[in-house]
Amino acid sequence: MKLDSRDRVLANDREQMLAAQVLDQLSGPDGALAVTRHEAVSPLPVEVGRLLQHVLDVVARGGTVTVGSVPEVLTTTTAAGFLGVSRPTLMRMVDNGELPSHKVGTHTRLKASDVYAALRARRARERAAYQELMDLEDGD
Structure with missing residues (x-):
């Protein structure tokens, strides 16, 4: 190896x-x-x-x-990359209260655990929507 x-x-x-x-x-x-x-x-x-x-x-x-590691606290750019969204979209999520954040000086930071929780929640919503589509398809 x-x-x-x-x-x-x-x-x-x-x-x-x-x-x-x-x-x-x-x-x-x-x-x-x-x-x-x-x-x-x-x-x-x-x-x-x-x-x-x-x-x-x-x-x-x-x-x-x-094999990699992720720090406990992420920059907005890194968090946006994990979520697969643009940085402006991430900032809207923060501003709307969808994603907890905190400030370090003038910079917005996010906990990795919060970002992963948001990713898991989005995937769960996507799976539920897919299942709903499959159920509708089976109903025809």
């Missing part, structure tokens, strides 16, 4: 095969993840296990996994 300058994990064929094997072993009824250190076994939290299973699935299928 080789890391490039963007922290992308580039798995070779053998590593893809190994990822698939580990994923198969984890998909059984007792597929809980654990860490063994000095003969002591410590189970991993379920959330961490799901994350690792997702990574293994992507690697097994030959996909690319990008």
Whole structure:
């Protein structure tokens, strides 16, 4: 496995095969993840296990996994990029009270958790609208 300058994990064929094997072993009824250190076994939290299973699935299928970090506080430009909207649209959302923000001097800043919550809420609305369309289609 080789890391490039963007922290992308580039798995070779053998590593893809190994990822698939580990994923198969984890998909059984007792597929809980654990860490063994000095003969002591410590189970991993379920959330961490799901994350690792997702990574293994992507690697097994030959996909690319990008590892990055997001600061707790975002600029308006960065927040707009995460939401897939323009900065003026983001500022309207802030002004309308749709998205909490705070000022650092004269600059508007947003908590990453608030931005992700807004993104999740928008995706939920989109899924609900799509389901409504599908229900209408099924009714014809």
